[in-house]
Amino acid sequence: MEKLSNLPNISKVLENELEQVGITSAEELREVGTESAFVRILTIDETACFSKLCALEGAIQGIRWHNLSSNRKEELRGFFRIKKLK
Numbered sequence: 001m002e003k004l005s006n007l008p009n010i011s012k013v014l015e016n017e018l019e020q021v022g023i024t025s026a027e028e029l030r031e032v033g034t035e036s037a038f039v040r041i042l043t044i045d046e047t048a049c050f051s052k053l054c055a056l057e058g059a060i061q062g063i064r065w066h067n068l069s070s071n072r073k074e075e076l077r078g079f080f081r082i083k084k085l086k
Contacts, residue, residue: 002026009055009065017041030060035079042083050080 004015007026021040023029029037034057041048051065053076058065068076 004029004059007059008063009058014052014055017045020044026059029056034060034076038079039083050077053080 002025004010004018004024004026005012007029010018018024018029018037018041021037021044023032023037023040032040034053037056038048038053041052054065054068054073057072057076058068061068
């Protein structure tokens with residue numbers, strides 16, 4: 001099992017948050033997916049920001065979140081707005 005901290009964008013803080021919500025490996029993060037992992041994090045950190053959402057997607061793709069495609073960033077931005085309005 002690959003450690004979460006081996007993925008790009010996964011800091012110790014984010015790794016701890018993921019573990020708190022039941023995601024303990026890179027494989028589990030990939031299975032759960034970006035949006036679902038972010039929703040879980042919101043249950044313990046209602047201040048979670050858009051950058052954290054992008055960090056999760058970048059980790060799953062294996063790239064720095066700054067390098068996400070503009071289309072994917074727009075999809076994530078729409079998802080973020082919806083989740084933060086609730």
